[in-house]
Amino acid sequence: DAGITQSPRYKITETGRQVTLMCHQTWSHSYMFWYRQDLGHGLRLIYYSAAADITDKGEVPDGYVVSRSKTENFPLTLESATRSQTSVYFCASSGVHSYEQYFGPGTRLTVT
Amino acid sequence: RKEVEQDPGPFNVPEGATVAFNCTYSNSASQSFFWYRQDCRKEPKLLMSVYSSGNEDGRFTAQLNRASQYISLLIRDSKLSDSATYLCVVNPPSGSARQLTFGSGTQLTVLP
Numbered sequence: 322d323a324g325i326t327q328s329p330r331y332k333i334t335e336t337g338r339q340v341t342l343m344c345h346q347t348w349s350h351s352y353m354f355w356y357r358q359d360l361g362h363g364l365r366l367i368y369y370s371a372a373a374d375i376t377d378k379g380e381v382p383d384g385y386v387v388s389r390s391k392t393e394n395f396p397l398t399l400e401s402a403t404r405s406q407t408s409v410y411f412c413a414s415s416g417v418h419s420y421e422q423y424f425g426p427g428t429r430l431t432v433t
Numbered sequence: 434r435k436e437v438e439q440d441p442g443p444f445n446v447p448e449g450a451t452v453a454f455n456c457t458y459s460n461s462a463s464q465s466f467f468w469y470r471q472d473c474r475k476e477p478k479l480l481m482s483v484y485s486s487g488n489e490d491g492r493f494t495a496q497l498n499r500a501s502q503y504i505s506l507l508i509r510d511s512k513l514s515d516s517a518t519y520l521c522v523v524n525p526p527s528g529s530a531r532q533l534t535f536g537s538g539t540q541l542t543v544l545p
Contacts, residue, residue, distance in 0.1 A: 352531045354532075363536065363537040363538065364477070366532060369532065371531065415531055420465045420467075420533065421467065421479050421482065423479070424476035424478070426475070
């Protein structure tokens with residue numbers, strides 16, 4: 322049971338490039354979330370989705386785009402990467418019947 | 434005031450010690466409470482949910498005090514493997530019912 326996976330696990334990109342981070346879950350969870358984690362800020366919610374084709378902004382959505390055409394996938398795109406988007410990105414999912422969220426292993430993104 | 438506040442530590446304790454962490458939350462209408470554990474450079478993992486009546490899981494005991502708006506985690510007989518950052522997590526009633534607010538974490542190091 323793969324659970325929730327993220328790819329790539331590590332990525333280095335240049336300022337101004339478009340980058341897409343992938344998230345895939347096998348639990349058929351309705352809810353999916355994207356967070357970034359930086360020293361001094363803890364986990365901050367970027368975007369979330371309650372179901373396929375339903376997405377909404379979190380605390381820090383600027384510079385990011387999401388889509389959710391299938392329940393199991395929730396890609397996060399940085400349209401034009403900036404150095405301030407250097408961070409660790411975690412995807413999480415949650416089922417209908419509880420608020421607990423389960424996290425993927427994370428993607429370490431460096432923007433040079 | 435932050436929605437969820439934790440003492441960042443670090444807490445350095447010897448093996449076998451008992452250690453307690455506290456966390457305060459600002460929204461009195463918050464509904465669900467959790468403790469997550471995060472190892473260095475890894476994803477957060479659910480440690481336990483926190484129920485109004487208090488709950489225990491082996492060496493770990495969680496308590497909720499709604500009147501004072503704080504949550505506690507007690508770890509008895511600390512093991513080296515307990516070394517991690519412990520995140521206090523609250524489900525606030527505002528916004529999406531599925532969003533969680535994470536504290537910045539309390540760092541624990543168990544020393545041999």
